[in-house]
Amino acid sequence: MDKEERAEDTNNPMDEIIRGSEEENKLQQTRRMEIASKWMEGTGPEADIVISTRVRLARNMRNFPFPPLASDEQREKVLKLAEDVFLKNEEKSPELQILNINSLSPVYRQVLLEKHLISPLLSKENRFSALILRDDEVISIMVNEEDHFRIQCLLPGLQLEKGWQEASRYDDFLEAHVDYAFDEEKGYLTACPTNVGTGLRASVMLHLPAIVLTQQINRILSAVSQVGLAVRGLYGEGTEIVGNLLQISNQITLGQSEEEIWQNLYSVTSQLINQEKNAREHLLNEGREKIADRAGRAYGILKYARMIDSQEVMQLLSDIRLGVDLGLLKDVPVKVLNELLVLTRPGCLQYLNGKTLSPYERDLERAVQIQKWLA
Amino acid sequence: MLCERCGKKNASVHVTKITEGKKTEVYLCDHCAKEKGEFEFPFEGKFPLHQFFSGLMGLPAGSSEKVIPTGYGGLQCPECGLTYTQFGQIGHFGCDRCYESFGKNLLPLLRRLHGNQKHMGKIPARAGSYVKLKKEIESLREELQRKVAEEAFEEAAEVRDKIRKLESECPPGGENLG
Ligand SMILES: [Zn+2]
Ligand SMILES: [Zn+2]
Numbered sequence: 001m002d003k004e005e006r007a008e009d010t011n012n013p014m015d016e017i018i019r020g021s022e023e024e025n026k027l028q029q030t031r032r033m034e035i036a037s038k039w040m041e042g043t044g045p046e047a048d049i050v051i052s053t054r055v056r057l058a059r060n061m062r063n064f065p066f067p068p069l070a071s072d073e074q075r076e077k078v079l080k081l082a083e084d085v086f087l088k089n090e091e092k093s094p095e096l097q098i099l100n101i102n103s104l105s106p107v108y109r110q111v112l113l114e115k116h117l118i119s120p121l122l123s124k125e126n127r128f129s130a131l132i133l134r135d136d137e138v139i140s141i142m143v144n145e146e147d148h149f150r151i152q153c154l155l156p157g158l159q160l161e162k163g164w165q166e167a168s169r170y171d172d173f174l175e176a177h178v179d180y181a182f183d184e185e186k187g188y189l190t191a192c193p194t195n196v197g198t199g200l201r202a203s204v205m206l207h208l209p210a211i212v213l214t215q216q217i218n219r220i221l222s223a224v225s226q227v228g229l230a231v232r233g234l235y236g237e238g239t240e241i242v243g244n245l246l247q248i249s250n251q252i253t254l255g256q257s258e259e260e261i262w263q264n265l266y267s268v269t270s271q272l273i274n275q276e277k278n279a280r281e282h283l284l285n286e287g288r289e290k291i292a293d294r295a296g297r298a299y300g301i302l303k304y305a306r307m308i309d310s311q312e313v314m315q316l317l318s319d320i321r322l323g324v325d326l327g328l329l330k331d332v333p334v335k336v337l338n339e340l341l342v343l344t345r346p347g348c349l350q351y352l353n354g355k356t357l358s359p360y361e362r363d364l365e366r367a368v369q370i371q372k373w374l375a
Numbered sequence: 376m377l378c379e380r381c382g383k384k385n386a387s388v389h390v391t392k393i394t395e396g397k398k399t400e401v402y403l404c405d406h407c408a409k410e411k412g413e414f415e416f417p418f419e420g421k422f423p424l425h426q427f428f429s430g431l432m433g434l435p436a437g438s439s440e441k442v443i444p445t446g447y448g449g450l451q452c453p454e455c456g457l458t459y460t461q462f463g464q465i466g467h468f469g470c471d472r473c474y475e476s477f478g479k480n481l482l483p484l485l486r487r488l489h490g491n492q493k494h495m496g497k498i499p500a501r502a503g504s505y506v507k508l509k510k511e512i513e514s515l516r517e518e519l520q521r522k523v524a525e526e527a528f529e530e531a532a533e534v535r536d537k538i539r540k541l542e543s544e545c546p547p548g549g550e551n552l553g
């Protein structure tokens with residue numbers, strides 16, 4: 001179909017702003033697919049509340065300085081070893097690729113950061129650091145971050161057990177080839193004493209709009225932090241978390257087994273899910289039209305805004321998501337909402353455009369991308 | 376009040392973070408709050424760990440080596456050269472040997488961080504083989520004592536041979552896995 005026909009097909013009055021040349025659109029389409037990741041699919045257990053689950057293991061080589069103190073030669077050795085282990089293995093290598101951080105543009109590094117595949121620290125490394133990435137991006141291994149190896153498993157929904165098992169499989173594979181720094185008393189030795197022992201950090205990203213709307217969030221957060229879990233979320237004035245999204249993770253890594261750690265997180269998460277479900281029930285009973293209105297307005301703004309900042313996007317996406325979860329808003333796939341959460345970040349916007357953008361230009365471009373995505 | 380991040384604009388947003396059960400509060404301008412909102416879903420905590428450690432280790436926060444009373448200086452990792460004082464400042468070890476080098480001094484810190492000081496989790500197959508071997512030998516020794524007590528000397532001799540065989544498989548260096 002040619003351009004004119006397409007224009008007649010749609011009744012979007014803003015249509016002209018999303019039109020680029022055929023070629024530009026194709027390139028952007030490819031890049032958008034590149035940005036999409038397995039965890040954004042919106043599938044998995046409890047996906048209406050738990051957006052993603054992440055499990056990472058910190059591992060180090062024996063008798064080798066940790067990366068921050070290691071010489072270039074030593075770092076290169078670690079990198080070479082990782083490459084040999086993972087990329088030269090017949091079974092594993094077909095689904096893995098290695099990205100040398102120093103060969104990546106600053107914008108692409110930011111894209112990886114926004115996709116939760118690398119840490120802020122790794123994104124700034126230029127000395128023999130790398131990301132080993134599985135095709136589906138569920139498994140990623142940071143090489144020469146704070147520790148020699150950080151194996152991460154990132155899954156959609158609430159999948160702590162699977163996350164641990166998958167990460168542990170890669171851990172076993174690596175350990176078959178690498179002498180680990182391991183101590184009978186202190187377990188896996190890590191650069192930071194906050195990770196020693198299991199080296200395990202498990203976390204879940206939760207969407208808790210109803211708990212926030214019913215003003216229970218502060219009480220719940222303090223309860224969660226009292227059971228040894230860390231809660232992270234950005235707060236605005238008062239109690240509101242940006243986009244009603246927050247992450248909960250274990251803090252203790254020494255003295256508990258991996259199962260205890262993820263099971264503890266699992267049971268707290270389950271309680272939060274129940275609280276959120278009850279609160280949603282309450283909202284449906286007490287203010288169904290209000291919530292539907294909120295979701296509809298959010299959708300309208302997102303779809304027709306000409307410029308929009310990312311904080312507003314996150315709030316609107318949350319309102320829409322709640323509407324979708326409660327069946328008050330139809331035909332908006334959760335996958336699209338998850339992808340927009342990442343796609344509207346500065347790194348991704350600039351990557352899609354192939355150039356750096358000022359904050360003002362980003363606000364404009366953000367609106368364009370959202371329209372394309374919701375079209 | 377000025378923004379704590381850029382120090383230029385007026386702070387209009389009050390950000391509260393709960394980490395390690397502690398609240399930290401930051402005042403940011405609109406722009407910086409937005410920037411932070413865009414970039415960060417931090418997986419790890421972001422508060423200045425080194426100050427936290429210094430506090431736990433009985434060192435003045437933000438101290439430099441000069442103001443540290445002597446006595447701490449004696450502790451140094453022979454492998455990477457990191458001193459205990461430096462560890463207190465940066466909050467990170469230099470290498471795996473640091474754990475051994477700083478020894479018992481670390482225990483209060485580990486207890487404060489984790490409420491524990493002994494690993495209870497996964498044991499890696501290879502690096503942990505010595506650990507497993509040692510545990511096996513321990514349980515065989517118990518069996519040996521039982522057999523002797525039961526006066527089952529033939530069986531006891533078999534168990535003793537097993538122990539000797541396992542002991543010969545232990546890597547040299549004993550306790551230290553290296
Ligand atoms: Zn500022
Ligand atoms: Zn050391």
